[in-house]
Amino acid sequence: MNAAAEFLLEADRLALKVGERWLCCEFSLRLAAGECLVLLGPNGAGKTTLLHTLAGLRLPSVGEVRLGGQPYAQWDALAAARFRGLLPQQQPDHFSATVLQTALVGRHPHLGRWGWESDDDVALARAALAEVGLADIAERDILNLSGGERQRVSIAALLTQAPRLFLLDEPTNHLDLHYQVATLELFARLARGGRGVVMVLHDINLAARFADHVILLDGRGGVAAGSRDEVLQADRLSHAYNHPIRRVCGDGRKVFLPD
Numbered sequence: 001m002n003a004a005a006e007f008l009l010e011a012d013r014l015a016l017k018v019g020e021r022w023l024c025c026e027f028s029l030r031l032a033a034g035e036c037l038v039l040l041g042p043n044g045a046g047k048t049t050l051l052h053t054l055a056g057l058r059l060p061s062v063g064e065v066r067l068g069g070q071p072y073a074q075w076d077a078l079a080a081a082r083f084r085g086l087l088p089q090q091q092p093d094h095f096s097a098t099v100l101q102t103a104l105v106g107r108h109p110h111l112g113r114w115g116w117e118s119d120d121d122v123a124l125a126r127a128a129l130a131e132v133g134l135a136d137i138a139e140r141d142i143l144n145l146s147g148g149e150r151q152r153v154s155i156a157a158l159l160t161q162a163p164r165l166f167l168l169d170e171p172t173n174h175l176d177l178h179y180q181v182a183t184l185e186l187f188a189r190l191a192r193g194g195r196g197v198v199m200v201l202h203d204i205n206l207a208a209r210f211a212d213h214v215i216l217l218d219g220r221g222g223v224a225a226g227s228r229d230e231v232l233q234a235d236r237l238s239h240a241y242n243h244p245i246r247r248v249c250g251d252g253r254k255v256f257l258p259d
C-alpha cells in the first residue's frame, strides 16, 4: 500500500456498462479503515458488477478504482490478494476436499515459494473455522455440507486470507437468522479493528444496522451514494425497489417495512 494513502479503496467518477446498458451513472466513493459500505438495489441493478469492479476483476467503463492509493494496474496480483479478499456469491464445488483444506485455500497468497502450509497457517484456518462455528466439522467433505455450512466455510477461507479490505457478495446467503447477525457482527468487529468492509446485501434493515455508507443502485442507471442516513430514506428505497416501503420507529430503532 502507498504509505501516504489514506483510503483502503477509492473510486473516481465511476460508471459501469454491460452490453448497451448503463448500470450506473458517474459517482465516486472513498472507504477508510474502520468503515463499512453496503451496496443495495433490486435484482439485476449491478451490485455484483460494481463489487467485482471494486475488486479489480473487471475494468470500469468510465473512471478509476484505486486500492490502497494505487490503481489495480500497478498492483502485483499476490500483493493485491493479501490486501483485498472477495467472498463471491456462489462457490461451485467440483471436487472433494475437507472443510479444513478449503479454509486453508485462503492462505495461498501468503505462502512461500514452495507453497507449503505451515503449522501457523493450519492454526489460522482452524481459528477461522471456530469463528464461524465449524470447528467440529473440520474433517468433513465440503460436498456433503448444507448451504449455510458451505457459506460459512467460504467466510472462514476469507478470514484465513486476512485481507485489510473485505469485499462480500451477499455474505448472509443461506444463513439462518442467528448466523446472519453473527456474520455481520464479525465483519463489523473486524472493521472496528482497522479493516474495511464493502458488502452487497438484500436486507435493508441489516444495511441500516451495519452500514456507515450506502450505495443504492436503482436498476435504471441512477445511483444514490452517501452516509447511511442520507441514502436510507423510504422514498428513495421505494423508488429503487419499485415497491412502497415505509420507515417505522419503535424501541429506539428504525425499521423499513415493505407494504
Ligand SMILES: Nc1ncnc2c1ncn2[C@@H]1O[C@H](COP(=O)(O)OP(=O)(O)OP(=O)(O)O)[C@@H](O)[C@H]1O
Pocket (backbone or CB within 6 Å): 018, 019, 023, 041, 042, 043, 044, 045, 046, 047, 048, 049, 050
Ligand atoms: N457478462 C455480461 N453480459 C451481459 N450482461 C451481463 C453480464 N454480466 C452481468 N450482466 C447483466 O448486468 C446486470 C447486472 O448484473 P449484476 O449481477 O451485477 O446484478 P445484481 O444487482 O448483483 O443482481 P442480483 O441482486 O440479482 O444478484 C444484469 O442485468 C445482468 O444480467
